[in-house]
Amino acid sequence: MAGGRLEVYWSPNxxxxxxxxxxxxxxxxxxxxxGRDDIAxxxxxxxxxNSRAYQLGSFTDVAFAKCLAWLPVPELEGVxxxxxxxxxxxLTSVLGPGETSxxxxxxxxxxxNRQCNAVSWGLTEPYILAAGFEKHRSEHGLILWDVAKGVNDSNRPIMEMAFGDTITSVTWFNHSHTMVTGVNSKQLRLYDFRDGTKHTGSTNTRAVFSIVQDxxxxxxxxxxxxxxxxIWDVRNFEKPVLSLQQNKTVSKISWCPTHHSFLGVLCKESTSLSLYDIQNANGLAAEEMEPIPLxxxxxxxxxxxxxSSxxxxxxxxxxxxxxxxxxxIKEHIVVDRITLNWSPSSKLVWNCGKKILQYIDExxxxxxxxxxxxxxMRQRAVEGYGLEADFKPDSELMQDVTTRELWCWVDTCRKLAQSGNPLGINFMGIRSALRLDTDxxxxxxxxxxxxxxxxxAKISPITVYRSEERNQALRLCGWPYDPENSILGPxxxxxxxxxxxSRSAALSVFHMKIRKAIKILTRSGVQKNQVSYQLVALALAGFTDNRETLWQQEICSMxxxxxxxxxxxxxxxxxxxxSEKYESVLNETGMSVRDRIGFACNFLSDTHLxxxxxxxxxxxxxxxxxxGMLLTGLSTDGLNLLQSxxxxxxxxxxxSLLSLHASNQEVSKDGRMQQWVNSYRSLxxxxxxxxxxxxxxxxFYKGNPSGVEKPPQQVYVSCNYCGKGISVFSGGKSKLPFSRSSPNVKSxxxxxxxxxxxxxxxxxCMMHLGSPLASWGGPTEHISKKPSINVASSVSGVTSKKSHPFASWILWCQTCRHGGHSxxxxxxFAEHSECPVTGCSCRCLNLDTIGHHIPVIANGHD
Structure with a gap:
């Protein structure tokens, strides 16, 4: 080929x-x-x-070649x-002459003598060869041969079409005897060689080159x-269903045979291949706009x-x-765009071409x-994180570094609230305790x-600062706040x-009890065989505040x-x-925030604090x-921190769980907190x-936060006759006419x-619903004698019908509408799967996909 162009074709066989x-x-x-190491x-x-190409055969006489087509017959590979x-x-075999060719x-x-522009083997009948030629005024442009005929008849065409026309390209349709041709560089024609030489359809267009069927x-x-x-649809052949404009001249197009609606387009002098996914163009084109391919x-x-190709x-x-x-010559695997689905339950699924879906989870x-x-979050929710009334900040659920200190502060505020301290009642922070939020x-x-x-006599005393505000801040930090340090020992x-x-020893030193710190480190070092603790205790034993001593200049620094x-x-x-600013201590981020604040409340002046x-x-x-919630408390600044x-x-x-403790706070009206709660409930x-x-x-609703209404009743039991609700109380109002019932009386x-x-x-039991619950004579005596709630006990944990709070509630199947006392x-249903009503064949129990009782629980009254 001219210009050193190299075409490539995969074998159809x-x-x-x-x-x-x-x-x-x-x-x-x-x-x-x-495992191979062949020399190129x-x-x-x-x-x-991971693949190498080995030459099987070649054919060198291609000087006048204009086009070629590979015979799609497996037994005749290489023809x-x-x-x-x-x-x-x-017709030639790249493998050379032999019995197989x-x-x-x-x-x-x-x-x-005229140029052959296109050749194409039939798909339904593979030995039918179609060829398109340049125009000649006295000959057809499209000629068909049957190469499987005998020697005497093999060179004679079986059909000739397109008289006096130029055929630039030709291709066969799958599973049919129809072909489409490009004619005179201005028209596309459809031919069915079973119907004679006349074409069955045509359209005017300049896009007549390299016709390829999907x-x-x-x-x-x-x-x-x-x-x-x-892109053309023969059912609507007047105009293309889709036009793809390129920046350069197109040199080759080809449909992917393994990917639905995937078209590759190659332009001249290009380093990339354009791929179009036209799955949205499967139907007919709209009158005003075309589908947009990917x-x-x-x-x-x-x-x-x-x-090149x-x-x-x-x-x-x-x-x-x-x-x-x-x-x-190289090969490449085109990676599909991944369709990803990430479920709320942490299931990650994505496609891998036509292969099975890939799947991972947590x-x-x-x-x-x-x-x-x-x-x-899901694991915490399953384990009851933050919902228990008497939670422990040091429990396993609270050990995450991002939440442990928060719940310690909440626990401290609750304990202060029990003693009537306003800091705990209103869940205030250090800034409120020190009155920094009010200037x-x-x-x-x-x-x-x-x-x-x-x-x-050898060591100077330490300057500390005291005030009621500082004492309040120390209470929030969990530090001793009285001069006698009564809570330091415990x-x-x-x-x-x-x-x-180490924290225990540090707090001892921060409260000027250096001998106590030495004892703690020494005892722990011996018990746990920690040499480092013993060395630190030894270093503390030589403490002196003289800046020029060897202890200060060498030992402590090292x-x-x-x-x-x-x-x-x-x-x-x-x-x-x-200095008395103690920057090295306050900037020690490895210490907890409450300990850094507690240290500052003891040793910093008002300005520095x-x-x-x-x-x-x-x-x-x-x-x-x-x-930082320890500093801000449940305030507007605290909500800003939570938002961050x-x-x-x-x-x-x-x-959201923090909002359970802010039910009586002004911040509960903030839209952000309500949005967090709604998002968590949806989650x-x-x-x-x-x-x-x-x-x-x-x-959440137990505290009845201001601005948040309890959800209204959504399920009602209505009368079969009048259709009105039969609940005794609805929205706090009695439904009984002239009733003076008290809410404490169970009607x-x-x-x-x-x-x-x-x-x-x-x-x-055939008793009217709402009547006092009575025992019933079951179908067999042993059922009526055994405790009737044993079945329910496996669900609700109760052991007696009388103690079962929902024993007389109405329960019915939403398929057959039959029901009774729960x-x-x-x-x-402990003994049967079918409805207890005579003549009803509904298997209510089998309809339940959650438990082993009747499928749908309904509302009732006690």
Missing amino acids: SPDKFLTWGSDLSLYQVKNTS SAHNFQISS IAIGQTNGRIL PFHGKEYASKH PFVNHRFASYSDTSVC ERGLILTENGETI FAWHLNEENRLLYSTSLLN TDSVYGRFSDFSVI GVMKSEMFQVPWNGVES LLEKLQADGQV QKNALDDPYLRATFAFLTSP SEFIEYLNRQLTKEGNLD HVDKTGDIQTV LDSWRLWTQRAKFDVQ KLTGCPNCRNPLPRCAV AHLLEW
Whole structure:
């Protein structure tokens, strides 16, 4: 071919063979190269990382070749029809002459010397060869031969069509004797060679080149002209259903045989292949607008190397073979766009072409890389996170670093509220305790506190500050707030019991009890065989406040830098601090926020304390750190912090559960909090955690927060006669005329309070619904003698019919509408699956997909 262009074709007969057409015709076989180390040569080359092409045969006499077609007969692999510029069509076998290639060397020709533009083998009858020629005034442009005929008749055409016309391209339709041709560069025609020489349809267009039929849609094909690709539907042949405009001249188009409605378009001098998914163009085009296909560009080459040709593999999904301007041949797998579905229950499903769906969930190790916080929220919800009335901040559910300090603050506020402290009642924070949120001025008293357990003559006392506001802040931090430090001892013992040895020692030093800290570290070091604790205790024993001593300049500096524990680093930073600002201690982020604030409330002056609190508040709010709730409390600033936390983590669970404690607060009216609550309730619904959702609603509406109304009743029991509700109380108003019933009196209704007609009877005991629950004589004696609620006890946990709170409630099947007392129906369906009503064949029990009782629970009255 001119210009060194190289065409490639996958075999229509074998999945591992392809043909190249350049200066010669060559047939190759693709083999897996795993474990091979072949040296590249003219007869083999690498086409991908795991496959190599080996030459099986070649044909060099292609000087006049204009077009070719591969015979789609597996038994005759390698037989090619070559259309030439001199009007001849040569049949040859790339594998050479032999018993398997009886057509090798055969020739067909038109009567006059003219160029052959296109050749195509039939699909329904593969030995029918169609050829399109240049125009001649005395000969047909489209000629058909049957190459399977005898020698005497094989060169004689079986049909001639398109007299005096130029045929630029021709292709056969699948499963039919119809073909479509490009005529005179201005028309497309349909021919059925069973109906004679007349065409069966036509349309005027310039897109008459490289006609290719859609392998999945028999009535659709594509063609191109210059920079336009047209999609046609033979059922509406007047105009194309879709036009695809290109920036360059089109050189080849081809449908993917393994992907529905997938068309590849190659332009001249291009380094990429355009792929169009026209699945939205399956029907007829609209009168005013065309469907919009999905387009993607597939870059295949680099360094200016352009694509010469490409071919889809006929069997393997999205496998592509292409050639380049440098005569290189490579293969490529086109990766489909992934359709992804991520369910609320952490199930991730996506497609993988025509293969089975890929699926992972939170139990797969790879899922952990997604950092899906919803998995943690769902597990917490199942385990009752934040719903218990007397929760413990140190429980396993509260051990997450982002929430533990928050719930410790909540627990502290609840304990303060029990003693009547307004800080706890209103869930205030440190800023409120110090009156920083109201621009109040702190007036603290300064005290000199001596060290306990050391020689006070050699060590100067420490300056501390005291005020009622600071005491309130220390209460919120859980620090000792009285001069005698009465709660320090129990606090240190609890920390040691919890394994927080370093924190216990640090708090001892922060309260000037250095001998106590040495004992804690020494004892823990011996018990746990921790040499580091003993070394720290030894270093503390030599404490002195003289800045020029070896202890201050060498030992403490070296020890502090070598310590991994933040509390021990803060301890030495406190003992060696050059100023009363204590920056090294307050900037120790490894310490909890409440300990840093407690330290600041003890040792910082009023000015430095307010500066530190405001700085820390801004920092924690910006980070969305829930530790900052200790500073802001349940206020507008607190909601800003919670919003920042939700924006960064998506943890609407914690902020929604926090609203359970803000039922009587002004912030409960804020739209953000209501939005968090509604989002969390919807999330529980999507997880189908109905029980957890119900518990959350009970806790949420128990406080009856202002601005939030309880949901109205949604299910009613109505009378069969008048259609009105038969509930005794609805919305707090009595439904009984002239009733003076008290809400404490449980009314028993046996008839409709409106029309006085009797209520339906229980299908088991035959008593009117609403009457006192009585035992019934079951179908067998042993049923009536055993406790009738044993069946219900497995569901509700009760052991006696009388103690069962829902024993007399109305229950019915929504299929047959028969029902009765819940206790009687539970007892009945323990032995039967069919409805207790005589003549009813409804198997109510089998309709239930959740439990082993009647399928649909209805409302009733007690």
